[in-house]
Amino acid sequence: MECDVNEPVTKAFLAKDFKSDVKPIWCPGCGDFGVVAALERAFVHLGRPPEQIAVVSGIGCSSRLPAYTAAYGFHGVHGRALPFAIGLKTSRPDLEVIAVGGDGDGYSIGGNHFLHACRRNVDLLYIVMDNHVYGMTKGQPSPTTEPDWVTDIAPEGSGLHPINPLALAVAAGATYIGRGFAGDPNGLAKLIVDGIAWPGFSFIEVLSPCLTFRPEQKEWKRLVHPAGEGPFEDRARAAAALLSDDGFGLGLFFRGEPLVTPARPAATTTLDEIERRFAL
Structure with a gap:
């Protein structure tokens, strides 16, 4: 499924139907405002009421997002958004x-x-709203921070090579992988709608500037550009493209089949038999 977020909307919902009464407390200029706007536009095009949508998060600045939509929301614990989301789904x-x-x-x-x-x-x-920094805890380097980025907490930089989340997702088996920019909510909304429609695990990295601790990220608006070839259906080609990507290419990189494992033989032992075997 693909959408055009600029098409006239004939569905029964408007963006305001997905806004909550809670006012965001993000810093002025935070990219996460653009992500909320993109989600609202995407929800309109889905055509489903708020009570049929659930937004699950962990901990951090961006993880406050569920409170700012009218959909069901769950603000979980640090790093555990995905286990909660998988259990819910x-x-x-x-x-x-x-x-x-x-x-x-x-x-x-x-x-x-x-x-x-x-x-x-x-x-x-x-x-994932990626700003290359821990914002809520005042500016520590994150797994995607450049090794030479200097802060009061890391005065000589982290010295660690940043991870490539999209390449990791390709290698691990995700079936829909893209990157958007918070400064382009229409383009991001399209990725979101198509990702929700995709029948599998969809991963979208969003470049979402933190102007409080990374004011130089204002330049991201100038640096982002459409991704080159793609989307690929071949994992090897997608991985090669992502490993050579400069981190600012926007769009869909991979959309394909899940990794296949050999079928396991059907169980020949019943649960009752197993319980009897181990009964004390």
């Missing part, structure tokens, strides 16, 4: 489930959950 497959968070929440303490969510290919969307 498997128990309530009728809901559209969107997990959201930041680069610190999702790639550091939540990094292992990210890899295994890609492997499991549960039908949900994961949006």
